[in-house]
Amino acid sequence: MAMAGLARRKAYLLTRNLSNSSSDVLKYSPTVTSFSRGFASGSEENDVVVIGGGPGGYVAAIKAAQLGLKTACIEKRGALGGTCLNVGCIPSKALLHSSHMYHEAQHSFANHGVKFSSVEIDLPAMMAQKDKAVSNLTRGIEGLFKKNKVSYVKGYGKLISPSEVSVETPDGGNTVVKGKHIIIATGSDVKSLPGITIDEKRIVSSTGALALTEIPKKLVVIGAGYIGLEMGSVWGRLGSEITVVEFAADIVPTMDGEIRKQFQRSLEKQGMKFMLKTKVVGVDSSADGVKLTLEPAAGGDQTILEADVVLVSAGRSPYTGGLGLDKIGVETDKIGRILVNERFSTNVPGVYAIGDVIPGPMLAHKAEEDGVACVEFIAGKTGHVDYDKVPGVVYTHPEVASVGKTEEQVKALGVEYRVGKFPFMANSRAKAIDNAEGLVKILAEKETDKILGVHIMAPNAGELIHEAVIALQYDAASEDIARVCHAHPTMSEAVKEAAMATYDKPIHI
Numbered sequence: 185m186a187m188a189g190l191a192r193r194k195a196y197l198l199t200r201n202l203s204n205s206s207s208d209v210l211k212y213s214p215t216v217t218s219f220s221r222g223f224a225s226g227s228e229e230n231d232v233v234v235i236g237g238g239p240g241g242y243v244a245a246i247k248a249a250q251l252g253l254k255t256a257c258i259e260k261r262g263a264l265g266g267t268c269l270n271v272g273c274i275p276s277k278a279l280l281h282s283s284h285m286y287h288e289a290q291h292s293f294a295n296h297g298v299k300f301s302s303v304e305i306d307l308p309a310m311m312a313q314k315d316k317a318v319s320n321l322t323r324g325i326e327g328l329f330k331k332n333k334v335s336y337v338k339g340y341g342k343l344i345s346p347s348e349v350s351v352e353t354p355d356g357g358n359t360v361v362k363g364k365h366i367i368i369a370t371g372s373d374v375k376s377l378p379g380i381t382i383d384e385k386r387i388v389s390s391t392g393a394l395a396l397t398e399i400p401k402k403l404v405v406i407g408a409g410y411i412g413l414e415m416g417s418v419w420g421r422l423g424s425e426i427t428v429v430e431f432a433a434d435i436v437p438t439m440d441g442e443i444r445k446q447f448q449r450s451l452e453k454q455g456m457k458f459m460l461k462t463k464v465v466g467v468d469s470s471a472d473g474v475k476l477t478l479e480p481a482a483g484g485d486q487t488i489l490e491a492d493v494v495l496v497s498a499g500r501s502p503y504t505g506g507l508g509l510d511k512i513g514v515e516t517d518k519i520g521r522i523l524v525n526e527r528f529s530t531n532v533p534g535v536y537a538i539g540d541v542i543p544g545p546m547l548a549h550k551a552e553e554d555g556v557a558c559v560e561f562i563a564g565k566t567g568h569v570d571y572d573k574v575p576g577v578v579y580t581h582p583e584v585a586s587v588g589k590t591e592e593q594v595k596a597l598g599v600e601y602r603v604g605k606f607p608f609m610a611n612s613r614a615k616a617i618d619n620a621e622g623l624v625k626i627l628a629e630k631e632t633d634k635i636l637g638v639h640i641m642a643p644n645a646g647e648l649i650h651e652a653v654i655a656l657q658y659d660a661a662s663e664d665i666a667r668v669c670h671a672h673p674t675m676s677e678a679v680k681e682a683a684m685a686t687y688d689k690p691i692h693i
Contacts, residue, residue: 230256232562233349233363235341235507238266240539240551241369242325248559249332256361257334258341258351264325266371268548270318271391276414278314279394280579283421287581295618305422307399314394337361343368343508346534350508365534365562368514368522369555370507372500372540377406379467380496386469387494390415400424400492404476406464408435410578412497413451417580420456427457427489429464431481436578440590440639443625447584447641450621459489467494502541517543527567528558536562544571573656577646582622585649588637588656591627600630604662604686606678608642610693613673619643624682626652626662633661633687644675651679662686 232248234241237259245257263270289303329336339351341361349361374389376382384392393415399422405412408430420426428435435448435458448458459478465486466477476489504520515523515531522530522537529536538558539551550571557567575587594601607623614620622641629636638652655665665683670676681690 230254230335230361230363232256232365232367232559233361234258234367234369235343235349236266236369236371236539237261237264237325237336238369238371238539238551239268239548240371240555241266241367242329243552244367244369244538244555244559245334246328246332247556248562249334251559251563251565253559253563255334256337256363257329258337258339258349258361260338260340262338262354263322264329264336265318265322266548267373269321269325271394273548274321275314275318275394276390276411276418277579278317279310279418280414280581282310282313283418284581287421292618305399307397307422311395340506342506343512343514343535346512346532365536367528367555367558368504368507368509368530368535368537368541369539369551370503370541371551372546373503374496375499375501377464377496377498380406380464381467381469382496383469386474386492387467387496389496393419393493393495396493402427402473402491403493403495404429404474404489404491405495405497407497407499408432408458408460409497409499410436410576412495413456414579415495415497416456417451417454420454425457426455427459427491429459429462429476429478429489431461431463433461435460436584438576438590439578439584440586440625440637441592443584443586443623443639443641446623447578447580447582450582450641451580469494500540500546504541527561528554529561545574545576547574547576550574570657573653575649575653577649579646582641582643583645584639584641585645586637586639587649587653588635589627590637590639591625594627594636599636601636602628602630602633602662602686604628604682604684604690606682606685606690606693608675608678610681611673611675611678612692613675613677614642616673624648624678626665626679626682626686628662628686633663635660635662635665638679640679642675642678648676648679651676663688 231253232255234245234257237257241257242264245255248255286305337351339353341349341351344350347362351359351361382389390411403419403424403426405416405428408428416426416428434444436444461481462478463481464476465479468475474491474494477486478489479486502520512532514535521543522541524530524537524542528538536558538554540546544550553569557569560567575585577583577585604626605623608614608620625639627637635655640648662683666680670680681692684690
């Protein structure tokens with residue numbers, strides 16, 4: 185059996201020295217002055233104070249408490265979980281699943297011998313199911329806070345010193361929370377576009393798109409990234425005519441080019457229309473709908489596009505305004521991200537930052553890893569996050585998931601490489617359930633067979649990708665995956681076959 189990856193991992197563990205190698209701990213972090221800070225006087229009530237109760241913040245708070253640190257978490261929303269749980273990841277996945285069930289009932293059930301005279305949408309019930317999931321999960325985090333003895337402070341937190349946070353409470357009062365170490369985990373907000381005012385009725389952000397009270401006949405999505413394509417998929421399945429307007433030449437520009445082309449074709453087959461290399465230069469909203477004035481990104485004749493609802497999904501910006509950062513001298517970059525070193529320390533002793541407010545992928549699971557690593561450093565342990573090995577998933581149908589380098593990135597590095605691919609059309613489980621669209625693509629270094637990147641387009645790509653994440657984390661070779669026994673029949677066999685195709689030849693194609 186191939187042991188190339190395991191051998192490399194042993195060598196890596198023997199040579200790894202986190203205390204001397206900042207790049208190994210946190211990729212893409214800017215280097216700023218690093219400070220050490222001892223415990224302050226006993227007048228400070230908490231060891232750790234976290235500003236923000238989203239995925240990064242609440243995980244950091246729980247981990248700090250588990251490490252024996254007295255911890256408080258400040259959250260302005262009145263419900264824990266941040267954007268992700270309340271108006272992002274979780275409600276969107278609930279609607280993606282519900283809308284997919286409706287679409288399957290309309291278009292696929294009959295092929296499996298399940299027939300009925302009609303199927304209809306009960307939008308209020310669909311929204312209620314989504315809201316119930318969110319409510320249950322937010323209460324669950326409150327339960328975890330109680331279990332781990334984390335103090336939960338509701339209100340808007342603002343730094344007034346490196347060890348004090350002033351909190352405006354929901355009842356109009358104010359309190360000061362003191363901490364020896366303060367972690368900023370305030371996440372990100374919807375990025376606005378010049379000349380477009382979001383009213384969450386006709387012109388909506390992702391928040392408004394999750395709470396529409398009726399199905400729009402025409403929905404225009406500005407921005408062809410993860411969020412825009414997911415929300416476009418939801419309303420497209422429910423009957424909306426979807427048009428995606430994107431300034432760039434491609435959808436999801438960070439995606440592997442070959443996968444992206446197949447993905448776009450799949451979305452187009454589902455009825456989604458794309459206007460690429462196009463910019464919005466004007467918006468006119470009225471009670472009757474919205475008129476967008478468009479022109480080519482390079483300039484040219486203008487056209488008018490009408491819609492019932494417009495979703496602005498042009499990315500997110502770090503939420504760092506109004507936190508008092510300038511008052512205590514915390515350094516930020518030109519787009520407002522907080523600069524940190526490999527220990528998540530800012531230039532101000534005792535103040536740290538994690539998640540969307542610092543450089544790196546704006547992903548909930550990345551923020552969670554930041555939070556754990558940050559408090560491990562505070563507790564005198566060693567934390568570790570490698571942003572090159574953070575998976576990304578688009579939760580459409582099919583899903584697209586990836587980790588590591590794209591083929592374009594590998595070419596740019598000048599590395600000689602091999603590519604192995606395996607289509608789900610040749611996977612027995614996918615054929616058995618009549619859901620065989622997509623493929624697995626693996627990139628490996630030619631000389632060593634070390635896996636450089638894995639890209640999957642499949643109905644459950646978001647679950648399949650984690651075998652690849654572990655492989656990259658342990659510097660595995662494609663042969664390592666190929667020689668691991670995979671249960672039959674499973675979709676994951678496609679990963680094995682793609683690995684076989686990378687270093688040798690697959691069996692089933």
